[in-house]
Amino acid sequence: xxxxxxGWLLRKLHAAAGSPGVRLAMPSGAQAGSxxxxxxxxxxxxxxxxxxxxLNPDIAFGEGYSDGRIEIHGDLLELLDSIYCSSRDKHDPxxxxxLYSWWLQIMQRNTRRGSRHNIHRHYDLxxxxxxxxxxxxxxxxxxxFPSPEVxxxxxxxxxxxxxxxKVVLRPGExxxxxxxxxxxLALHMARYSGVRVKAFNxxxxxxxxxxxxxxxxxxxxxxxxxxxxxxxxxxxxxxxMSVGMLEHVGVSNYxxxxxxxxxxxxxxxxxxxxxxxxxxxxxxxxxxxxxxFPGGNPPSLxxxxxxxxxxxxxxxxxxxxxxxxxxxxxxWLDRFEKSAQQVANMFDERxxxxxxxxxxxxxxAFRSGSMQLFQVVFSGNKCSSLPWTRAVLYQDLExxxxxxxxAHG
Amino acid sequence: xxxxxxGWLLRKLHAAAGSPGVRLAMPSGAQAGSxxxxxxxxxxxxxxxxxxxxLNPDIAFGEGYSDGRIEIHGDLLELLDSIYCSSRDKHDPxxxxxLYSWWLQIMQRNTRRGSRHNIHRHYDLxxxxxxxxxxxxxxxxxxxFPSPEVxxxxxxxxxxxxxxxKVVLRPGExxxxxxxxxxxLALHMARYSGVRVKAFNxxxxxxxxxxxxxxxxxxxxxxxxxxxxxxxxxxxxxxxMSVGMLEHVGVSNYxxxxxxxxxxxxxxxxxxxxxxxxxxxxxxxxxxxxxxFPGGNPPSLxxxxxxxxxxxxxxxxxxxxxxxxxxxxxxWLDRFEKSAQQVANMFDERxxxxxxxxxxxxxxAFRSGSMQLFQVVFSGNKCSSLPWTRAVLYQDLExxxxxxxxAHG
Numbered sequence: 001x002x003x004x005x006x007g008w009l010l011r012k013l014h015a016a017a018g019s020p021g022v023r024l025a026m027p028s029g030a031q032a033g034s035x036x037x038x039x040x041x042x043x044x045x046x047x048x049x050x051x052x053x054x055l056n057p058d059i060a061f062g063e064g065y066s067d068g069r070i071e072i073h074g075d076l077l078e079l080l081d082s083i084y085c086s087s088r089d090k091h092d093p094x095x096x097x098x099l100y101s102w103w104l105q106i107m108q109r110n111t112r113r114g115s116r117h118n119i120h121r122h123y124d125l126x127x128x129x130x131x132x133x134x135x136x137x138x139x140x141x142x143x144x145f146p147s148p149e150v151x152x153x154x155x156x157x158x159x160x161x162x163x164x165x166k167v168v169l170r171p172g173e174x175x176x177x178x179x180x181x182x183x184x185l186a187l188h189m190a191r192y193s194g195v196r197v198k199a200f201n202x203x204x205x206x207x208x209x210x211x212x213x214x215x216x217x218x219x220x221x222x223x224x225x226x227x228x229x230x231x232x233x234x235x236x237x238x239x240x241m242s243v244g245m246l247e248h249v250g251v252s253n254y255x256x257x258x259x260x261x262x263x264x265x266x267x268x269x270x271x272x273x274x275x276x277x278x279x280x281x282x283x284x285x286x287x288x289x290x291x292x293f294p295g296g297n298p299p300s301l302x303x304x305x306x307x308x309x310x311x312x313x314x315x316x317x318x319x320x321x322x323x324x325x326x327x328x329x330x331x332w333l334d335r336f337e338k339s340a341q342q343v344a345n346m347f348d349e350r351x352x353x354x355x356x357x358x359x360x361x362x363x364x365a366f367r368s369g370s371m372q373l374f375q376v377v378f379s380g381n382k383c384s385s386l387p388w389t390r391a392v393l394y395q396d397l398e399x400x401x402x403x404x405x406x407a408h409g
Numbered sequence: 410x411x412x413x414x415x416g417w418l419l420r421k422l423h424a425a426a427g428s429p430g431v432r433l434a435m436p437s438g439a440q441a442g443s444x445x446x447x448x449x450x451x452x453x454x455x456x457x458x459x460x461x462x463x464l465n466p467d468i469a470f471g472e473g474y475s476d477g478r479i480e481i482h483g484d485l486l487e488l489l490d491s492i493y494c495s496s497r498d499k500h501d502p503x504x505x506x507x508l509y510s511w512w513l514q515i516m517q518r519n520t521r522r523g524s525r526h527n528i529h530r531h532y533d534l535x536x537x538x539x540x541x542x543x544x545x546x547x548x549x550x551x552x553x554f555p556s557p558e559v560x561x562x563x564x565x566x567x568x569x570x571x572x573x574x575k576v577v578l579r580p581g582e583x584x585x586x587x588x589x590x591x592x593x594l595a596l597h598m599a600r601y602s603g604v605r606v607k608a609f610n611x612x613x614x615x616x617x618x619x620x621x622x623x624x625x626x627x628x629x630x631x632x633x634x635x636x637x638x639x640x641x642x643x644x645x646x647x648x649x650m651s652v653g654m655l656e657h658v659g660v661s662n663y664x665x666x667x668x669x670x671x672x673x674x675x676x677x678x679x680x681x682x683x684x685x686x687x688x689x690x691x692x693x694x695x696x697x698x699x700x701x702f703p704g705g706n707p708p709s710l711x712x713x714x715x716x717x718x719x720x721x722x723x724x725x726x727x728x729x730x731x732x733x734x735x736x737x738x739x740x741w742l743d744r745f746e747k748s749a750q751q752v753a754n755m756f757d758e759r760x761x762x763x764x765x766x767x768x769x770x771x772x773x774a775f776r777s778g779s780m781q782l783f784q785v786v787f788s789g790n791k792c793s794s795l796p797w798t799r800a801v802l803y804q805d806l807e808x809x810x811x812x813x814x815x816a817h818g
Contacts, residue, residue: 088721088790145797146798146800308688309709315781318724318727319726320723320725369721372723381497381688389803390802391555393803394799
């Protein structure tokens with residue numbers, strides 16, 4: 001009788017997920033979904049977990065998988081791909097899920113203080129952790145693969161070249177970078193484009209590392225790393241760069257973000273925003289916000305464009321690189337799995353499972369088109385610095401790779 | 410005394426235009442603005458025209474210039490460039506100008522019937538007229554100049570190749586084109602990409618010409634030219650193309666336009682919209698709407714993106730080609746001036762002045778950034794037809810130009 005009820009609930013759950021090609025099962029033997037032997041399956045260990053999955057599937061799946069109350073038999077990525085694809089057109093979440101999502105949003109508001117807390121929780125997990133699975137230069141944003149088979153290291157360098165070429169940096173110019181991570185792009189711009197850079201970040205660990213790297217490479221006179229909020233940026237610049245920060249700003253802060261951009265570049269400058277986005281405005285997966293990216297809020301392209309309108313900025317170029325983010329994440333997951341034991345020693349098994357789910361789920365989200373990656377180039381209405389066509393982005397770069405590029409091996 | 414009043418009003422007018430580097434003058438000798446001998450000047454022939462310029466400058470300038478009540482001494486284009494640049498940041502128009510603008514909008518609504526009337530007024534002026542100053546294939550939209558010095562004929566072919574490559578057309582696919590002009594792009598797609606095309610247009614003159622051309626070139630089995638409104642498009646297609654029509658749709662009709670696009674390509678297709686846009690939503694110059702483009706309504710990029718959001722379409726690529734439109738218009742104006750006597754014989758001197766002002770004003774609008782030209786590529790959430798990077802757009806095309814390309818010399 002109880003097993004019959006479980007079977008009924010499993011079928012309901014499977015239908016609510018858009019009937020993906022996966023099997024749902026419980027220890028009682030109750031099953032639903034695909035009967036194919038090769039189909040990956042989700043084994044739900046207890047009735048409480050099953051109930052929570054029905055009430056708030058995003059949170060319950062993440063929590064259950066992390067705790068071991070949900071086991072995946074078969075390939076996790078195949079399972080997530082299937083669920084993401086089938087759930088593309090599913091209905092809105094139930095009211096209690098939305099209530100929880102809204103409550104998270106309130107609790108994780110990106111005020112100056114809130115942002116500092118949110119960013120600390122993710123980016124200050126320790127540089128040693130990120131070194132295990134990011135590229136040599138620690139770029140924690142979508143790479144650009146000129147062809148799918150290039151290495152992650154090359155693709156991250158190619159991404160930096162790509163964004164520099166998009167804004168046509170010239171020697172002697174002054175550039176501000178909002179959200180500079182471990183500093184790779186700021187240093188790259190200074191080294192290869194001959195610009196001076198002020199780079200802002202509120203992650204303490206990242207800023208310390210970036211300053212160390214600048215000194216190591218003799219670029220401390222060209223690049224200033226400042227541990228401060230983007231809202232406190234002052235001064236006038238030729239270009240505004242922000243790669244992977246807008247997702248943390250929050251749509252409700254775009255008016256202020258917009259004023260900062262305007263203050264930085266006036267009507268003669270230009271800039272680039274690189275960010276995770278959506279096809280339409282909707283909250284990020286609640287579990288990701290709860291456990292991985294507190295305050296995360298990828299905008300729709302339309303929401304992002306509201307940043308440019310008040311100041312008569314022109315949108316010059318938009319490129320959607322979502323498949324490149326899927327590839328980037330595949331590299332990261334692969335390296336992460338190879339270091340899983342070390343990660344478990346640093347943290348614990350639960351942490352490994354959380355991050356595995358986050359990385360694999362992100363691959364599925366970018367593959368399926370649930371998430372997008374936009375690079376937007378904009379210019380002030382008196383800017384005269386942009387190229388005639390985009391052909392220059394696709395010409396071979398000729399330059400000597402310096403010694404330092406091997407220093408972080 | 411009267412001359413003193415005129416001088417005061419001229420100074421007021423000059424300031425309201427953002428104090429451009431031009432001189433305003435009246436036969437009485439009253440002057441305002443630039444005192445430089447080389448500055449172009451606007452001579453306002455009578456007090457009534459001066460009063461109308463103060464009340465509703467956009468309309469009064471266009472009407473006065475067309476009628477000869479306003480004369481330009483010096484270079485018209487230099488004058489318009491100066492006015493467009495200085496008025497970028499000017500205040501909102503007065504309430505009576507806005508009232509007139511709004512009244513025009515009501516009178517020129519793009520309902521099915523209204524659109525037919527609006528399109529007829531512009532595009533049915535006679536193919537012989539447009540042949541005088543457009544390229545050989547009669548493309549009446551922004552060209553793409555791989556480098557600034559290529560000819561208009563080449564740049565229009567390059568534009569067609571550019572948009573075909575952006576949506577990656579494959580032989581055997583079925584494409585719908587909304588707003589096909591004189592048919593050049595539809596025929597180009599059929600010839601070079603091997604697709605079949607259904608092309609819609611409500612301009613009777615254009616459709617007749619396009620059908621004649623298809624027969625001439627033996628492409629009548631590949632391309633069907635249909636004299637009908639985009640709202641009546643039925644059927645399923647692999648790609649949706651629209652080059653230079655969205656400006657005529659009107660933002661208030663985007664919900665319906667959006668449903669048409671979705672009906673055409675579902676979630677597996679993709680498409681391209683090429684349109685004149687703005688940095689932010691605002692009405693088109695009232696005189697242009699009154700005399701040249703009734704119902705014209707170039708959207709902001711944000712407004713255009715509302716077309717894609719309801720169906721989970723992804724924006725894949727946005728390119729802003731406003732400087733290419735300025736170049737295109739320079740070619741058109743140059744050819745137009747060379748044929749001015751013929752145009753005067755077809756219509757009259759007033760028509761020549763109207764169109765000269767429209768073409769020169771458009772050059773200034775695109776140069777100054779008052780107008781933008783966007784090409785937006787979008788794809789359904791199950792579309793798998795788009796390229797890995799945009800590099801393919803910048804590779805040399807190798808193909809034999811066929812005989813027909815000389816048939817329209």
